[in-house]
Amino acid sequence: MPIYEFRCDSCAARFEALVDAGTDSTPCRACGEVAARVLSAPAAPMSLVKGGGEKRRQERRNAQLRERARADFKAARRRAPGPRGR
Ligand SMILES: [Zn+2]
Incomplete structure (x- = not known):
């Protein structure tokens, strides 16, 4: 299972969660509202x-x-x- 970064729309909390691949949202750890997955571009490998x-x-x-x-x-x-x- 991949670790995705999530950001809560309600309280702006950011956290990482181990979820099923392709999961777009997960309950916020801070307030329980729906937190949306942060789609961050993967960083270029250091060798490049x-x-x-x-x-x-x-x-x-x-x-x-x-x-x-x-x-x-x-x-x-x-x-x-x-x-x-x-
Ligand atoms: Zn929240």
């Missing part, structure tokens, strides 16, 4: 929210990894020269 600095760091890291992979590939080819090594 990167500042410019973080993005540049990641780019540099990727460049280093590419460089290393290329060096490894060359070293492997030197160790085992095949018909493609020409």
